[in-house]
Amino acid sequence: MPTQKDIKFHHLLFVINPIAGDIDKEELEDEIKTECADHQIKCTIYRTTGESDLEQIKQLMEENTYDAVFAVGGDGTVSLVGALLIGTQTPLGIIPLGSGNGLSKDLGIPQDTEEALQLIHEHVVRNIDTIDLNGKPSIHLSDLGFNALVVKRFCEGDKRGPGAYAWIALQEYMNYEPKFYRIETDTENFEGQAFMVTIANANAFGSNAAINPSGILNDGRFEICLIEPFPKAAAPVLLVRMYTDNIDGSIYTRRISCRKATVYNVDHEVVHIDGEPAELDEVIKVTMHPKSLKVILPIPEEA
Numbered sequence: 001m002p003t004q005k006d007i008k009f010h011h012l013l014f015v016i017n018p019i020a021g022d023i024d025k026e027e028l029e030d031e032i033k034t035e036c037a038d039h040q041i042k043c044t045i046y047r048t049t050g051e052s053d054l055e056q057i058k059q060l061m062e063e064n065t066y067d068a069v070f071a072v073g074g075d076g077t078v079s080l081v082g083a084l085l086i087g088t089q090t091p092l093g094i095i096p097l098g099s100g101n102g103l104s105k106d107l108g109i110p111q112d113t114e115e116a117l118q119l120i121h122e123h124v125v126r127n128i129d130t131i132d133l134n135g136k137p138s139i140h141l142s143d144l145g146f147n148a149l150v151v152k153r154f155c156e157g158d159k160r161g162p163g164a165y166a167w168i169a170l171q172e173y174m175n176y177e178p179k180f181y182r183i184e185t186d187t188e189n190f191e192g193q194a195f196m197v198t199i200a201n202a203n204a205f206g207s208n209a210a211i212n213p214s215g216i217l218n219d220g221r222f223e224i225c226l227i228e229p230f231p232k233a234a235a236p237v238l239l240v241r242m243y244t245d246n247i248d249g250s251i252y253t254r255r256i257s258c259r260k261a262t263v264y265n266v267d268h269e270v271v272h273i274d275g276e277p278a279e280l281d282e283v284i285k286v287t288m289h290p291k292s293l294k295v296i297l298p299i300p301e302e303a
């Protein structure tokens with residue numbers, strides 16, 4: 001078991017999103033600095049601004065050698081950092097502090113900040129798959145349709161946190177009409193209307209709604225999860241199924257497991273990639289990159 005219990009980190013980069021999850025990060029920043037100083041680890045902190053962060057972090061990574069880069073924030077911050085680490089030997093660490101923290105939950109990373117911080121000292125490094133949509137990396141879940149619209153409205157608004165997200169979802173649900181999609185994959189095809197189409201590398205949204213409960217993050221496959229048009233009265237049952245890992249039992253859902261896909265977004269519906277709104281062409285090519293990202297995980301109990 002290649003644990004890194006005794007492999008010491010020497011230099012770490014922490015990418016902190018000051019606005020993620022509506023939580024003050026100053027105290028945490030001090031804790032990170034103290035934790036690193038106490039263990040003779042050099043620590044560099046980069047605070048995101050929401051503008052040209054990718055370029056700035058990339059430059060830091062080119063000019064320095066980090067043993068790992070920790071994303072401190074929500075799924076957007078994880079995605080930002082993860083995108084720069086795909087295909088490299090540098091592992092991604094996560095200190096979850098966003099509104100949802102979907103990927104960190106799917107990876108079994110402690111949601112408690114103090115516990116997550118201890119991953120600096122005791123952890124295993126594992127490789128996970130990533131996918132890309134027209135060349136844009138996705139590590140977690142990407143959507144076309146209803147949820148992508150909610151994500152877009154959430155990002156446009158100034159309120160953070162799960163409550164704000166749920167409120168927008170409720171408002172948008174009242175008037176949302178399913179859109180038309182054509183999907184070709186190496187296993188099955190689909191053509192028709194859907195309420196939402198999720199391109200899933202992982203399992204559950206940050207809200208814990210499991211759209212792809214049986215997805216595996218390192219099996220070289222991804223899933224296209226469809227929610228087809230359903231009567232309004234079926235919505236509560238669908239929601240309960242999502243929160244009880246039973247979405248596949250619904251007559252309104254369909255799941256295609258595949259290694260590559262082309263999604264024709266005929267109605268030009270909005271898209272998000274890992275929780276961030278994205279601009280993509282009508283034809284979306286989805287490509288799998290098996291075990292292309294190293295991640296820092298807690299040591300499994302059986303180890």
Ligand SMILES: Nc1ncnc2c1ncn2[C@@H]1O[C@H](COP(=O)(O)OP(=O)(O)OP(=O)(O)O)[C@@H](O)[C@H]1O
Nearest residue numbers: 020021048049050073074075076077098099100101
């Ligand atoms: N200093 C900043 N000011 C304003 N926006 C920022 C700043 N830093 C990052 N952002 C924006 O924050 C968003 C990413 O937020 P992140 O996903 O980390 O947290 P969240 O939305 O609260 O959590 P989650 O994605 O888990 O729901 C990006 O859209 C990014 O542009």
